Amino acid sequence: MPLVSEPHDDDDGRSDAIVNDRTCIVTREAGSPETLIRFVAAPDGRVVPDLKRQLPGRGCWIKAERALVDRAAQKKLFARALKTEAKADADLGALVDRLIAADLAGMMNMARKAGQFVTGAMKVDAAVRSGAAIAVFHAADAAADGVRKIDQARKARSLGEDAGQNIPSFSLFTSAEMDELMGQNAFIHACALAGQAGEGVVKRATMLEKYRGFGQSGAEGGAGQPKQ
The missing domain is CATH 3.30.1230.10 (YlxR-like)
Structure with a gap:
């Protein structure tokens, strides 16, 4: 199949x-x-x-x-x-992982077309600071400095006017895995925006993360690991 x-x-x-x-x-x-x-x-x-x-x-x-x-x-x-x-x-468990990952990648592409998924460190940082981002995504092997800057924006947002409202962060795929899944639409840093498609991305990312046994996401982590 x-x-x-x-x-x-x-x-x-x-x-x-x-x-x-x-x-x-x-x-x-x-x-x-x-x-x-x-x-x-x-x-x-x-x-x-x-x-x-x-x-x-x-x-x-x-x-x-x-x-x-x-x-x-x-x-x-x-x-x-x-x-x-x-x-x-x-390998049934591995097959399910691949299917959920493919479903997530498909929803990311759909959300991108709907203007509810943006890529690039500067755009992501701006979306987080403005409150437009509902979740951020990093390649698992993204440079630590780029991840740290966006984490600082997430922290500033959670301590600012939206105090207590945490923006989840996911690191589910390495750059190579993302290239295989998404081709030219692969990214290093991205974020989902509010809307049906953007929320669909977050729902599927959460499911994949939980399927892999990592629970809710937060700060730095390795390939496929949640951030605290």
């Missing part, structure tokens, strides 16, 4: 009865579409992730955490949940 797809809508059109039945097969905890990933069995019996929640057939759900997806595959929980001889590939 292709790894790059158009960003998906959050509303999958399912009935309330089905929505309320979303339970993680590993933790047995109920969740929302934003916190769970749906899986189905392909015709050949292979377990495939359904990020858009549109594939036909019986589905099962797992909290959007890599460790839980890996555990479900190792313990063969998919076959029991899907009531079929479903088999999960050993």
